[in-house]
Amino acid sequence: xxxxxxxxxxxxxxxxxxxxxxxxxxxxxxxxxxxxxxxxxxxxxxxxxxxxxxxxxxxxxxxxxxxxxxxxxxxxxxxxxxxxxxxxxxxxxxxxxxxxxxxxxxxxxxxxxxxxxxxxxxxxxxxxxxxxxxxxxxxxxxxxxxxxxxxxxxxxxxxxxxxxxxxxxxxxxxxxxxxxxxxxxxxxxxxxxxxxxxxxxxxxxxxxxxxxxxxxxxxxxxxxxxxxxxxxxxxxxxxxxxxxxxxxxxxxxxxxxxxxxxxxxxxxxxxxxxxxxxxxxxxxxxxxxxxxxxxxxxxxxxxxxxxxxxxxxxxxxxxxxxxxxxxxxxxxxxxxxxxxxxxxxxxxxxxxxxxxxxxxxxxxxxxxxxxxxxxxxxxxxxxxxxxxxxxxxxxxxxxxxxxxxxxxxxxxxxxxxxxxxxxxxxxxxxxxxxxxxxxxxxxxxxxxxxxxxxxx
Numbered sequence: 001x002x003x004x005x006x007x008x009x010x011x012x013x014x015x016x017x018x019x020x021x022x023x024x025x026x027x028x029x030x031x032x033x034x035x036x037x038x039x040x041x042x043x044x045x046x047x048x049x050x051x052x053x054x055x056x057x058x059x060x061x062x063x064x065x066x067x068x069x070x071x072x073x074x075x076x077x078x079x080x081x082x083x084x085x086x087x088x089x090x091x092x093x094x095x096x097x098x099x100x101x102x103x104x105x106x107x108x109x110x111x112x113x114x115x116x117x118x119x120x121x122x123x124x125x126x127x128x129x130x131x132x133x134x135x136x137x138x139x140x141x142x143x144x145x146x147x148x149x150x151x152x153x154x155x156x157x158x159x160x161x162x163x164x165x166x167x168x169x170x171x172x173x174x175x176x177x178x179x180x181x182x183x184x185x186x187x188x189x190x191x192x193x194x195x196x197x198x199x200x201x202x203x204x205x206x207x208x209x210x211x212x213x214x215x216x217x218x219x220x221x222x223x224x225x226x227x228x229x230x231x232x233x234x235x236x237x238x239x240x241x242x243x244x245x246x247x248x249x250x251x252x253x254x255x256x257x258x259x260x261x262x263x264x265x266x267x268x269x270x271x272x273x274x275x276x277x278x279x280x281x282x283x284x285x286x287x288x289x290x291x292x293x294x295x296x297x298x299x300x301x302x303x304x305x306x307x308x309x310x311x312x313x314x315x316x317x318x319x320x321x322x323x324x325x326x327x328x329x330x331x332x333x334x335x336x337x338x339x340x341x342x343x344x345x346x347x348x349x350x351x352x353x354x355x356x357x358x359x360x361x362x363x364x365x366x367x368x369x370x371x372x373x374x375x376x377x378x379x380x381x382x383x384x385x386x387x388x389x390x391x392x393x394x395x396x397x398x399x400x401x402x403x404x405x406x407x408x409x410x411x412x413x414x415x416x417x418x419x420x421x422x423x424x425x426x427x428x429x430x431x432x433x434x435x436x437x438x439x440x441x442x443x444x445x446x447x448x449x450x451x452x453x454x455x456x
Contacts (some may be wrong), residue, residue: 003072004033008065013263014219016042016054024052026077027112031146032056035067043077053072055260057093058217068292076112079227080105081234085208086178089195092212092224094231098195111226113233113287122290127355128244128299130158131167131420133347134342134413137430138369142355143170143242144290146300146323150316152309155329158190159417160340161246161303166203168244176241179207181229185214185221185252208235216251221256228229229287229298236296243296245288248303250281254315270314278318285322297453325349338414345377361423364453367445368430372408374444375437379405397441404436428453 003022010017016032020410024047032040032054039061046053054070079094082103089098096102122143141147151157165179177321181198183191191211198204208231212224225247236243246252254273260272269275281336300321306316309331320326330343356365386394388404394402412429416422421429431453434442442450 004119005070008070010064011060014056014265018052018054021049021052024072029073029075029077030054031071031073033069033071048234055219057219068220076110077223078108079111079230081109081231082106083239085231087205089209089211091218092210093222094227097211107234109230109234111223111230113230116289116291120291122292124290124351125354127171127360129171129423130164132340132428133415133421133426134344135327136423137426138372139347139349140350140352140355143299144288144297145351146222146285146288147325147327147349147412148323149301149303149320149327151303151305152331155327155331155334155341156339157248157303158193161248162194162197163417164301165207165246166201168243170242176237177206178243180228180232180245180451181207181209181242182225182247184224184247184249185212187214197418218256218259220276221253224255225284232298236298237294241296243298245298245300250302250304251315273314277314281318282322287404292400316406324351338409339416342413362427364449365427367449368427371434371442371444372430374409375404400437404433407433407436
């Protein structure tokens, strides 16, 4: 039997104090029963002897605490999961937003998930093709990896996210591939863009979309990524699907965390964020991975906009510690009209070596990747030298490197948001660009590959 209390003593913002409680647990769900029959939902945030602090999922406006009752439900927040969720659009709490019927659950799962036993984890080693050359060719995504995208305000990370969601696939496998897309704290226009883009391209059929809008309560924002990951875990580890989870924008999630922390009057850490921000982000990111003996897997691409374009800001800084690399978008490339504006030099995929090579992508992948990195870095240096000293100061080889850097940006990086390149097309394009340089400069590629792939 549910316990009900009429001892609500105080409401401050989204927080409510209930006294005289017994047997209440952290994270337990609470229904607030109003006099007019309205029911508001919340969860237990803190328990101290007979006092419980409850966090409301919606604002407390118009709530008369003298006449309201708190009913404790005895369990944490749960999500009704089913394979029928594919092709559907939900709000940030898992309720249908597309006008369809509620999901008939095959299971009810706690949204906080269960930790994966480290000894049961399998190492990520299978290539995921996103169709984006700057990722596939140079910063390869591997199944089971968490690879964040660091963006800046005003850059087209939404378009890149939609492109990856449409195009991603596990090659050489006819296994089921699904995308779980969590939009956190975005505008109505952005949410419509994602829904319409997925419907236009047919990608909606294999996608589950959770949309938390900017005008939804901040508390809901904290639940949205957990609800999306719970759905992903069901599809991956029960339905044995390869699941790609895209979460945008993690910065909005961290801001909501800071807002609730301030309401609780907690001692702030760096830039006002709670001291447990690292731990909290880790509870999201570490839900990616593969489990030994299970065909399914969860691969994560969290997207975050760096406040003030600052890589040392706590959100990108802590994210970089937890995840296996980062894809960085560049304002300079965007100003040049290059899309997607991925800055390949500071970008990094720490697991790329595990997902490339013979039988995964192609035997020449590692060598050409290293050569393209080196040539582009030297080409950028040559262009900077030319800007300072004039082109006359460059040697003939330096001029070729500068020419290579320009061609690399215009052809390799710049592919637009509709082009879906196979890994073979990406590798062949790399070889085509390397022809700009003399063969004597291709010091990072084995001779046998130069003879085989350097076609005239």
